[in-house]
Amino acid sequence: xxxxxxxxxxxxxxxxxxxxxxxxxxxxxxxxxxxxxxxxxxxxxxxxxxxxxxxxxxxxxxxxxxxxxxxxxxxxxxxxxxxxxxxxxxxxxxxxxxxxxxxxxxxxxxxxxxxxxxxxxxxxxxxxxxxxxxxxxxxxxxxxxxxxxxxxxxxxxxxxxxxxxxxxxxxxxxxxxxxxxxxxxxxxxxxxxxxxxxxxxxxxxxxxxxxxxxxxxxxxxxxxxxxxxxxxxxxxxxxxxxxxxxxxxxxxxxxxxxxxxxxxxxxxxxxxxxxxxxxxxxxxxxxxxxxxxxxxxxxxxxxxxxxxxxxxxxxxxxxxxxxxxxxxxxxxxxxxxxxxxxxxxxxxxxxxxxxxxxxxxxxxxxxxxxxxxxxxxxxxxxxxxxxxxxxxxxxxxxxxxxxxxxxxxxxxxxxxxxxxxxxxxxxxxxxxxxxxxxxxxxxxxxxxxx
Numbered sequence: 001x002x003x004x005x006x007x008x009x010x011x012x013x014x015x016x017x018x019x020x021x022x023x024x025x026x027x028x029x030x031x032x033x034x035x036x037x038x039x040x041x042x043x044x045x046x047x048x049x050x051x052x053x054x055x056x057x058x059x060x061x062x063x064x065x066x067x068x069x070x071x072x073x074x075x076x077x078x079x080x081x082x083x084x085x086x087x088x089x090x091x092x093x094x095x096x097x098x099x100x101x102x103x104x105x106x107x108x109x110x111x112x113x114x115x116x117x118x119x120x121x122x123x124x125x126x127x128x129x130x131x132x133x134x135x136x137x138x139x140x141x142x143x144x145x146x147x148x149x150x151x152x153x154x155x156x157x158x159x160x161x162x163x164x165x166x167x168x169x170x171x172x173x174x175x176x177x178x179x180x181x182x183x184x185x186x187x188x189x190x191x192x193x194x195x196x197x198x199x200x201x202x203x204x205x206x207x208x209x210x211x212x213x214x215x216x217x218x219x220x221x222x223x224x225x226x227x228x229x230x231x232x233x234x235x236x237x238x239x240x241x242x243x244x245x246x247x248x249x250x251x252x253x254x255x256x257x258x259x260x261x262x263x264x265x266x267x268x269x270x271x272x273x274x275x276x277x278x279x280x281x282x283x284x285x286x287x288x289x290x291x292x293x294x295x296x297x298x299x300x301x302x303x304x305x306x307x308x309x310x311x312x313x314x315x316x317x318x319x320x321x322x323x324x325x326x327x328x329x330x331x332x333x334x335x336x337x338x339x340x341x342x343x344x345x346x347x348x349x350x351x352x353x354x355x356x357x358x359x360x361x362x363x364x365x366x367x368x369x370x371x372x373x374x375x376x377x378x379x380x381x382x383x384x385x386x387x388x389x390x391x392x393x394x395x396x397x398x399x400x401x402x403x404x405x406x407x408x409x410x411x412x413x414x415x416x417x418x419x420x421x422x423x424x425x426x427x428x429x430x431x432x433x434x435x436x437x438x439x440x441x442x443x444x445x446x447x448x449x450x
Contacts, residue, residue, distance in 0.1 A: 007158065007163060007238065010242065010247075011167070012159075013238060014247060014250055014251060015170045016163060017231065017247070018166075018170055018250075018255060019169060019316030020231075020316070022313050023314050023316060026313060027262045027313055028282075030263065031277075032282055032283075033216075033219050034267075035277035035278040036215070036278050037216070038204055038212075040197055040200035041200045041201055041202070043263070044205070045205065046216040046219055047256070050220050051252075052422070053220065053419055054224045054226065055248060056382075057224075057227075057378050057419065058224060058226065058231055058248040058251065059248050059397060059411060060382050060385045060393075061226065061230075061235065062232075062235040062238075062247070063235075063397050064079070064235075065232035066235045066240070066396060066399075069236045070236055071088070071229065071232070071236065071327035071332070072087075072089075072232045072233065072324065073091075073332060074088070074332050076384075080384065084384055090376055091227065091228055091229030091232065091324065091377045094227055094373035094377060095229055096351070097351070097368065098228060098321060099150075099321040099322060099348050100351040100352035101366060102318060103348065103349070104352050105362070106146045106311060107145065108134055108139070108286060109308075109314060110145065111133040111139075112290060112303065112304075113304050113307045113308050113311060115290070115304075116304030116307060117300065118300070120300070121291070121294040121303055123292075123294040123295055126287045126291035127283075127287050129290070130283050130286045130290070134283075135359055136357065140353055140356045143349065143356045146314070146318070147345050147348060148345070150315065150318045150345060151322075151341050151342055153165050153315075154323055154337075157337060158237055161319070165315075165316070166316055169315065172309075172312060173313050173316070176305060176309045177262065177265065180305065180309070181264040184267075184269055185268065187268045187272040189274075190272070192271050193267035193268040193270065197263050213425075213429065214371070214429040214430045218375065218426075221374040222370050223255060223259055225317070228321060228374060228377070229324040230321060230323070233323055233324045233327050236327070240399045241399070242399075243400040243401050245397065245407070245411075266289060269289060269293070269296070270288055272296070273291065273295045275288045275291060276288075282363075285310070290303060293306070322344065322348075326344060329343075352365075360442060360445045363442070367433075367434040368434065371433065371434055372427065372430055375423055375430065376427055379420065379423035379424060382416075385412075386416035386419075390412055394408045394409070394412060
């Protein structure tokens with residue numbers, strides 16, 4: 001058997017994991033979730049969930065990946081038994097579905113880079129402009145272009161493809177995001193925007209927790225790339241001398257910083273243009289922000305820089321999701337990296353094509369994969385690590401840490417009870433919301449189109 005690939009440097013691993021987390025979840029999904037859920041209240045709950053659930057579950061995935069040196073399916077086969085060996089399929093399925101529509105949304109960002117460079121953002125017709133860019137053959141072509149870029153990078157391998165690319169992309173994302181946030185600080189609407197974004201109303205949280213909590217949890221999982229096997233797969237290429245807790249903390253902090261910065265960019269621009277943050281939903285950055293850029297001096301150039309940053313972030317995240325599914329074919333089926341990557345890329349393109357033709361499929365795929373599969377995978381793996389293989393987990397997390405002391409047991413008990421109970425509630429709430437979508441908007445679409 002050929003020697004398994006590994007990270008050349010610790011920096012490469014951390015940047016790859018951050019690059020996975022820093023994607024559309026941070027710059028596309030996070031601002032519109034904040035807008036839909038009323039502002040600072042969502043941000044407050046989101047930050048709590050990053051600390052209380054996100055960080056512990058990163059460690060859950062890390063210990064499984066590094067211990068087994070396998071993809072999610074192979075990892076659970078190696079250390080699990082009975083039904084537990086099937087958990088890995090939840091992660092692989094989630095990654096496959098997510099990347100199939102993620103590539104479509106990433107294609108939109110390419111379109112908006114071109115629109116900005118051409119000075120073609122429009123304030124009055126922003127929604128029509130988005131609908132024209134988001135569905136139809138142009139969207140299919142851009143979906144194909146983005147997927148081809150993902151295939152090209154992943155086919156080059158861990159060190160020459162993924163690690164090299166993220167060493168360029170992640171620092172660029174951070175630098176440009178900070179620069180745009182500094183510019184947004186100078187706008188007339190900044191003070192009002194910061195009040196909306198940073199001052200939570202706890203009575204609003206209390207009265208709307210059944211929608212804010214599951215939305216914030218789904219966002220935390222999506223943005224940290226949890227539940228789709230990325231952290232299991234990336235940790236499988238790690239050596240035993242790495243401090244998993246330290247690496248997980250760095251990844252969580254950098255990811256949260258960039259998501260937070262995305263809000264510091266988006267909301268001052270929206271308020272400066274007098275646009276309601278919660279008006280556009282998932283299309284917020286493509287409709288509301290594009291309309292706001294149309295009203296700003298040099299708005300076309302600023303918009304092109306912003307959407308270019310989103311496109312880079314999307315690519316850094318997409319290659320990590322692709323690697324999860326590719327690693328399964330390499331590890332378990334013995335297929336070479338290049339044919340495995342090409343075959344999966346084509347399959348994902350085909351599955352995602354309906355989402356490029358009609359926006360209802362974005363909601364269909366996103367609700368299933370992001371709101372249900374991600375947290376279901378996190379729940380099952382947390383139960384498995386916390387209750388089925390706790391000794392293995394404690395032994396693995398202690399490697400690379402000089403004196404783990406009681407911290408290992410504290411983490412394990414936190415995973416066993418608070419994390420598991422919280423995820424049970426969140427899976428139930430999200431499943432109920434998705435059922436409402438299936439019997440509502442999607443059922444209406446089926447009745448109209450079939």
